[in-house]
Amino acid sequence: MRNLPCSRAGWLLAAATLVTNVSLAQSGDEAWQTGGNNWRQNYFSPLKDIDPSNVDQLGFAWQYDIDFDSMLEATPVVVDGTLYTSGSGGIVYALDPVTGKQRWKFEPKIDPSFNGEVGYGLTNRGVAVANGKVYVGAIDGWLYALNATNGSVAWKVDTINDRNRAYSITGAPYIAGKRVVIGNAGSELDARGYVTAYDLETGKQAWRFFTVPGDPKKGFEHPELKEAAKTWSKDSRWDVGLGGTAWDGMAYDPELNIIYVGTGNGAPWDRNVRSPGGGDNLFLSCILAINVDTGRLLWHYQTTPRDTWDYTATQKMVLADITIDSRPRKVVMQAPKNGFFYVLDRQTGELLSAKPYTKVTWASGIDMKTGRPIETGSADYTNQPRLVTPGPNGARAWQPMSYNSVTGLVYIPVFDTTAVFATVAEKFQYKKKNFNEGVHRAVVLPDGELLVLSLPEGLKFDQPLPRPKMFLRAWDPVTQKAAWEVDITGTPEKGAMIRRPGGVMSTASELVFQGDLDGHFKVFHGRTGAQLRDINVGTSIMAAPMTYKIDGVQYVAVMAGIGAYPGYADYHYGNKGRVVAFKLGGGDVPQRPLVSQVAPPSGEPPLPDTGTPEQIASGKALFAQHCAMCHANGRAPDLTRSNAATHAEFKDIVLKGGRSAKGMPNFAEVISEKDAQAIQAFIIHAAAKQTSASTTANGPNPAVK
Template identity: 50%
Template sequence: MNGRWLVSATLLILGACGKSPELAKDTAPKAPYGRIDQARVAAANNEPQNWFTTGRTFSEERFSPLDQINVSNVQQLGFAWHYDLQTERGLEATPVVVDGVLFASSNWSKVYALDARTGRELWAFDPKVPGEWARNACCDVVNRGVAVWQGKVYVGTLDGRLIALDANTGKELWSQDTLIDHSRSYTVTGAPRIAGGKVIIGNGGAEMGVRGYITAYDAESGAQAWRFFTVPGDPKLPFEHPELEAASKTWDPNSRWEAGGGGTAWDAMAYDPELNLLYVGTGNASPFPQSVRSPKGGDNLYLSSILAIHPDTGRLAWHYQTTPGESWDYTAVQHIILTDLQIGATTRKVLLQAPKNGFFYVLDRATGELLSAEKYVDVNWASHVDLKTGRPVPTGQGDYSKEPKRVAPGPFGGHNWQPMAFSPQTGLVYIPTLDRTAYYAADPDYKYIPRRSFNMGRAGAKEYATQVRDGAVMTRKGALKAWDPIAQREVWRIDYPWFYNGGLLATAGNLVFQGTTDGYLKAYAADSGKLAAEVFVGTSIMAAPASYSVDGEQYIAVLAGYGGAQLDEYLEGSAARKYGNAGRIVTFKLDGGKVPVPPEKDWNANIPPLPERMQADAATLERGALLFGQHCGVCHSLSDTPGGYPNLLRLAPGKHAIFDEIVLRGALASRGMANFSKEISEADAHAIHAFLIDQAYEASAKR
């Protein structure tokens, strides 16, 4: 990470900025930092130089009114500065910029304040999340951003804390433990949101077996104001709030309550200060198959739903469920946008969402009325959404209760966490879509296992066997689609060979910016989709950019780094595979320089020798494979291709020598490798080790 290429990068930074280090320090922003309130954010268009929230405004449009960088001159875009985050894990946050100070978070929930003109560090904060907490994260140790409010910076940490920092110094002011049960695999990866003077935070972990909820805290003191559970608990116990009694009637009374139910609110939120409503997207079921989870059926509220909540009281105003009886990991936590649209002869206050299930929704955000819903990607589990009932009409292709089914979209969805953007100028929504189907099979023998990596209730071996039998090739590609939310149709699209590209930024310069898997920041004409410019960064990008200006000069900033659910494998053609995954914040301006690029990686250099095979019969190897899938596969793949986790098929002799120390006694816990002594025995560890060595020999024979 800190090789010679960073030294040359520093020289480029100084040249691009045209200032000596001393002068850059003299022109740094002066405290107090982060002095924003509801009035400033509500009138954000009057201060286009700032990017006040993770989506710039309460409405989360991710549209910048700045137009100094525009479709006619964006070809001159170049390097302004970068900041080394000293990580090779996934980066998903969008920075917040207030009065010349850029606030950002990286993985492991670290927070940074930088001079937005030069990238000079003002302060950094490390919440020191225990490394072994990585085992709870289904999709890397990522963080999607911070909230800034009245001189404080708020961050949710992977281990479940909500922390308020002094925006001037980075000093911790208060911390709240948001987790209700530390025996469950909860995490926090989403950005906090501010609504009605309260800080709102959700959580993740439905794949592992948890119960979803969101919690509101007083922004000043940190005192808990209210908590809203997104799914009911066992109806034999008291309901925590009135909405759960109604929700429980949509579940089988004999549901698998021990598995938590799911419904985690791990990402999307938006706030309308005029209606004083907070909008929250909820997640997938736990376990996945309804036939296992709630055998008698039911809608299973409030899974995969959009909730409108009164932020003053925590009571529900309305709800809309995108996927009744959710069984496919079709979360509705994807980016929510609030805007006004002319629908017919009426201007409607609407909420827009493209959740995983493949339908683009337009709702009246005051009432929750469904105005329209159409497919924005290939969908085979439902034919359409009935506008009278508001419900999708199933085709039967999604019913895998009795036999495996190939379903579109797959669990990655038609759109994942990567933010979309809306341009009021073009009236179009820009969506980073995915094209990836999957086989699903229910596990009739499912048993909830506490602290197990996955508790999804899917029969993975049967899914894989069916895929092999059918000779199906799983597509893995993506597209940037411009979508007309009124006509509910695609206007233009850019196809990519990779499915996990970056989130989006739209600007008044008639531009849409997106980072890509192959390491470019690309700018397209927002009205036509024509490629206007591309800048090679040399790092794969997933996060969405932000735009701001300092002293009249416009910048584009993005966190560059691959990972998330794809950290286990760097895709063919990705910058991560060619150059590694040196995470950093990269910032661009007109007439800037060339972006410094890391040196190329030789992944096949210094391959360690194969260890001796262990004494293990076929039954032991088969058991090792099963245990690997249950406990190790959440992070480590069995692919011999480069990835962000250690390649277990290429372990060094020293690691083989202390395998039990690592797996059973936490020798590498500080680096994210948890202690599994409560889940597996020494015999189990022996079986896993033998299986991995056997796989290493197979991989070596194929090289």
């Protein structure tokens, strides 16, 4: 099976069926109906009350405090006069959109024994609303349908088909006609990706589409997998699951009755380990077009055949109608991790254009005849470590981009990153419910230093290390060129780990809204990039904002807060999150006190460093294997800052799920009590080596650098 601009695998486009979603039809232009506002998922609003002439009067309207240490990534929706949004693990908040007063709150009960992909702190990217129900996926894999009036559970269903693997839900559900569709997370671990559709009213499963084949000896769940298996080596690591999870971006076209699903990376990352002998490895890093009624694949496009750098295609997609070569086209657009901006005909899958929207070194371009990337070879780390751009954090992560049909531009939060990749000399060993990347890697930090996550001891890399940068980039999808850009990198503190740009929203009044990790909410002119407003919120922002109109007043709202993740930003504000709303004539945003970043937080001296050299060495290896993916790159707290009380609970936290409610999984299935003691000894040893708070505040764990 070849990667073609329009897949020829015998899956023909069915006749289009018009399906109207009742909720969207009732809401009108003054609401914000889905995560991306409408079925096009364009993060664009036709509202014009707030415009360049008066945006300087935009100020604080109300706030709703969220008392939880978690990164907030959802974009709220406003349907039928209520604002709905979600937080940690799938908590749902129903608020009055004028005052911010809570109408109801739903909190799913997460099983303490759950051990899925929770290193992001119980991430949840939003809700879907239709026909009087609010749909949300909980971190432990349950999909809930809640009554929109009071938050009571109408039905719930377990979306995980194998609880022996590390599945979870971090993305939002999508309404597609009479179905609600949800994917799962866990590619870095041992998940085998799939996407499932359920009946909106009953929760009954309508269909499930697996994104990668299982062991061919055990047969195939649907015919597409038989074809996909031909693109995998017969010696592929079927036991690991192979990844391909659909953890975020989807979009539904009600006219074509097609849901577009973006799929993730493979596991292991190293393609020579994952599928020795070659193959494109379908359907990793793909855009899939699936008939909503039947669950059958209509076409696919693979952005990164045989991906080996974690270049997911799960980033948010936009459905638009644009004119290309004097011909109107219905397109799907995506700017995935690999650095290329793709425009495809959304009915046939034909590749219309693909150009790099940021610096790319792994490929020189896309062959328009085959749709395949032209790999340069400079990123092939099979025989030696390689510096690769973009890095595994991508040219763009989950943060939404916005397409503005008035300006004709796409506003992309761009993350210009570089990383080092190297093969692992030791034979790959599958780790159940644990990270199974199968590569050595290091990322370049904002200060130009390498954060070594798993490179071999003593390995040197002499190439210049370009510092990561962030941009708000206005991109013309017709000419495939940048119209303007704003460098939003800022000046992160020494040792700051991984900064990422916030999501974007735009309006018909040609305004572009974006929050920043430094706690500022900014408004730009959509045609020029000129900054028109800067509001000091005082809480780090990564989620995309939205806008709505109630009783003749236009509001703009955003979820703010990144939780206990100092590595993500040079921030000094409280970890508690909040929803903040703005309106014309509003005041200043209430500020929170600065938070001390000394280590440990209580000011206590480090605990006695009593571990033996052998125990510390063992703990270091175990930390790199089980903990570094989160605790050494900003996804979770720096453990060297743990105080005595935390260390007293260490065994219960690691082996009994004592903090599963805050995003720390239970590792009892993968490490022993002796292992936990060794990891703790290593952490204490690393903390003892820290000489001053100024060199450790917000910085990387020195023991893994």
